[in-house]
Amino acid sequence: MSPEKKVVVKKLAYQVNDELADKIREVMKSKNKLFFNMMGSIGSGKTLILERLAAKLSSKYRVFVINGDVATTIDADRIAKQGATTVQINTGGGCHLSAKLIQNELDKINIDDYDIFIAENVGNLICPAAWDIGAQLNITVVSITEGEYVVKKHPIIFKSAEIAIINKCDLDGLGFNSDVLAEDAAKIKSGMKVILTSAKTGQGIDELITALGIEY
Amino acid sequence: MHEYSVASAIVDQVKAIIEEHKATQVKKIIVSASPYDVIIPELLIEAYGIITAELDKFKNSTLEMQISKAEISCLECDYKGEPAEEGDPEFAYNFICPKCESRDTHINMKNLTIETVDLVIPDN
Ligand SMILES: Nc1nc2c(ncn2[C@@H]2O[C@H](COP(=O)(O)OP(=O)(O)OP(=O)(O)O)[C@@H](O)[C@H]2O)c(=O)[nH]1
Ligand SMILES: [Mg+2]
Ligand SMILES: [Zn+2]
Numbered sequence: 001m002s003p004e005k006k007v008v009v010k011k012l013a014y015q016v017n018d019e020l021a022d023k024i025r026e027v028m029k030s031k032n033k034l035f036f037n038m039m040g041s042i043g044s045g046k047t048l049i050l051e052r053l054a055a056k057l058s059s060k061y062r063v064f065v066i067n068g069d070v071a072t073t074i075d076a077d078r079i080a081k082q083g084a085t086t087v088q089i090n091t092g093g094g095c096h097l098s099a100k101l102i103q104n105e106l107d108k109i110n111i112d113d114y115d116i117f118i119a120e121n122v123g124n125l126i127c128p129a130a131w132d133i134g135a136q137l138n139i140t141v142v143s144i145t146e147g148e149y150v151v152k153k154h155p156i157i158f159k160s161a162e163i164a165i166i167n168k169c170d171l172d173g174l175g176f177n178s179d180v181l182a183e184d185a186a187k188i189k190s191g192m193k194v195i196l197t198s199a200k201t202g203q204g205i206d207e208l209i210t211a212l213g214i215e216y
Numbered sequence: 217m218h219e220y221s222v223a224s225a226i227v228d229q230v231k232a233i234i235e236e237h238k239a240t241q242v243k244k245i246i247v248s249a250s251p252y253d254v255i256i257p258e259l260l261i262e263a264y265g266i267i268t269a270e271l272d273k274f275k276n277s278t279l280e281m282q283i284s285k286a287e288i289s290c291l292e293c294d295y296k297g298e299p300a301e302e303g304d305p306e307f308a309y310n311f312i313c314p315k316c317e318s319r320d321t322h323i324n325m326k327n328l329t330i331e332t333v334d335l336v337i338p339d340n
Binding site for chain 2: 002003004005006007008009010011012013014015016017093094095096098126127129130131151152153154155156159184187188189190
C-alpha cells in the first residue's frame with residue numbers, strides 16, 4: 001500500500017481566476033486601454049446599449065466587444081453592425097464569463113489594435129458577481145420592466161458594480177416605474193453611479209460615456 | 217450552473233497539487249464555503265462527480281463541503297466580521313453593520329476554499 005498524505009491547501013477556489021484577472025487588468029492598464037464588464041439580467045438591454053455605445057464611439061475609437069452567451073452569435077452580430085469588432089464566446093451552458101475565457105480571446109488578437117474593450121457578460125444577476133474578468137469598471141444593467149423589486153432581490157450584483165444602469169426608461173409611467181429602482185440602487189451602495197437610460201431612444205447614453213471616463 | 221464552474225476550478229487546482237506532490241490518486245477533498253457563497257453542496261458534489269468521471273487519478277474520490285462563517289465588511293466604518301443575526305429587512309443578502317448600523321456593507325461571497333486534499337503518494 002502506498003502511503004496517504006493529507007495536504008493542507010487553504011486556497012480560494014477562485015484564486016487562479018482572480019490572479020489571471022489581475023494580470024489582464026495590469027496589461028490593459030499598462031497599455032492605456034479601457035476594459036469594461038457589462039453584467040445584468042436577461043433581456044435588460046445590454047446588447048442594445050452596446051449597439052448605442054458602439055455607434056457613438058466607433059468613429060473615434062477602435063472598440064472590441066466580447067459577447068458572452070450560452071449559445072448563438074446574435075448579439076455579436078448586432079453590435080458588429082455598429083462599427084465595433086466583436087467576438088462571441090459561447091459558454092456552453094456556463095452562467096458567467098471568466099478571466100480564462102477573456103484571456104483566450106485576447107490571445108487571438110493584438111491588444112494594440114483596439115482602444116476600448118467591453119465584455120457583455122451572460123445574462124444573470126448572481127454568478128457573474130463572483131468571477132472577476134479583469135475589467136477596470138463593472139456595470140450592472142437592469143430594466144424597469146423587470147419589476148420594482150429587482151434591486152431588492154439582487155443587491156449583490158450591484159455591490160460589485162461601479163455603475164448601475166436602469167434601462168428601458170422610455171416605458172417609464174407606462175405601467176413601469178424607474179424611481180424605486182434608482183432609489184434602491186443608490187441606497188444599496190454609496191458612491192455607485194446610477195444612470196437612467198433608454199437604449200431605444202438613446203436617453204442616458206452620453207451620461208454613460210462620461211461615467212466610463214471616455215472622452216467624446 | 218454556478219456549481220459546475222466552481223467544481224472545475226477546484227478540480228483544476230487539485231490537478232496542480234497532484235502534480236506537485238507526484239501523487240497517483242486523490243482520495244478526498246475538503247472544501248469550505250459560507251452560507252452566502254450561493255453554493256449548494258449537493259449540486260457541487262454532483263458537478264464534481266461529472267467532471268472527474270473520466271479522470272483516473274480522481275477515481276473513487278470524494279468531495280466534502282463544510283460550512284464556514286459568513287463575513288461582512290462595512291464600507292462606512294472599519295467593521296469586518298460576522299454579520300448581525302437578522303439581515304437587512306429591505307434587501308436580500310444584505311446586512312446592517314453591527315458597529316455603526318450602516319447598511320452599506322459588503323458580504324463576502326467568495327469564501328470557497330480548498331481546505332485539504334488527501335493524496336496517495338507512492339514511496340520514492
Ligand atoms: N422599450 C425598450 N426596449 C428595449 C430597451 N433596451 C432593450 N430593449 C428591448 O429589449 C429586448 C432585449 O434587449 P437586448 O439588448 O437583447 O437585451 P440583453 O440584455 O442583451 O439580452 P440577453 O443578452 O439575451 O441577456 C429587445 O427586444 C430590445 O429591443 C429600451 O431601452 N427600451
Ligand atoms: Mg445580449
Ligand atoms: Zn459600520
